Amino acid sequence: MSFGDPNNPYSQQPSQGQPGYPQQAPQDVPPQYGYPQHAQQPYGAYPSAGMAGIPGAGLPPLAHWGQRAGANLLDGLIIAGPMYALGIIDLANSDDPANAAPGPLFLVGLVYCLGMAIFQLYKEGKTGQTTGKKVLGISLRREADGSTLGFGMAFVRKLAHALDTMACYLGWLWPLWDAKKQTFADKVCSTVVIKVDKG
Numbered sequence: 001m002s003f004g005d006p007n008n009p010y011s012q013q014p015s016q017g018q019p020g021y022p023q024q025a026p027q028d029v030p031p032q033y034g035y036p037q038h039a040q041q042p043y044g045a046y047p048s049a050g051m052a053g054i055p056g057a058g059l060p061p062l063a064h065w066g067q068r069a070g071a072n073l074l075d076g077l078i079i080a081g082p083m084y085a086l087g088i089i090d091l092a093n094s095d096d097p098a099n100a101a102p103g104p105l106f107l108v109g110l111v112y113c114l115g116m117a118i119f120q121l122y123k124e125g126k127t128g129q130t131t132g133k134k135v136l137g138i139s140l141r142r143e144a145d146g147s148t149l150g151f152g153m154a155f156v157r158k159l160a161h162a163l164d165t166m167a168c169y170l171g172w173l174w175p176l177w178d179a180k181k182q183t184f185a186d187k188v189c190s191t192v193v194i195k196v197d198k199g
Contacts, residue, residue, distance in 0.1 A: 075130045
């Protein structure tokens with residue numbers, strides 16, 4: 001059989017540009033040479049859940065309620081724990097604990113509490129993780145593309161948690177049965193909490 005034998009369908013490879021066969025771009029050719037370029041999603045991004053038409057479809061594994069509650073508890077201890085501990089020490093050193101005003105140690109604890117709350121909010125906006133979220137292996141992300149929120153949007157989401165509390169704390173429990181495991185604040189801000197590798 002010769003290379004051009006019409007009876008042998010494997011003997012001839014179609015050339016690029018032949019009708020019926022899509023033309024493929026050579027590797028490392030700049031876009032100005034006319035080859036179509038395929039858009040790449042940024043690292044860590046994921047398809048929007050709305051694209052699939054199914055709630056939660058296309059998202060990475062979502063954090064379950066226990067992980068979220070554990071992270072919040074740990075963050076609360078890190079942020080407010082030292083303030084209360086220093087306040088108790090102040091009371092113990094007071095001559096009249098029943099009528100004692102906040103002492104200097106409690107004020108130091110209050111300054112720490114405010115500073116740590118801002119720092120944790122900054123970390124959550126920039127990396128998606130507070131200390132508690134990092135320990136539990138979860139991360140806060142934008143639902144649409146998986147990017148982090150930034151400090152401003154992370155702050156807005158913290159304010160939106162008031163909705164979770166005002167509804168008799170129902171919003172905090174909503175992830176237990178919600179398809180995308182979102183609180184009311186997550187729904188308002190279009191965010192999800194996903195599982196990530198601990199590190």
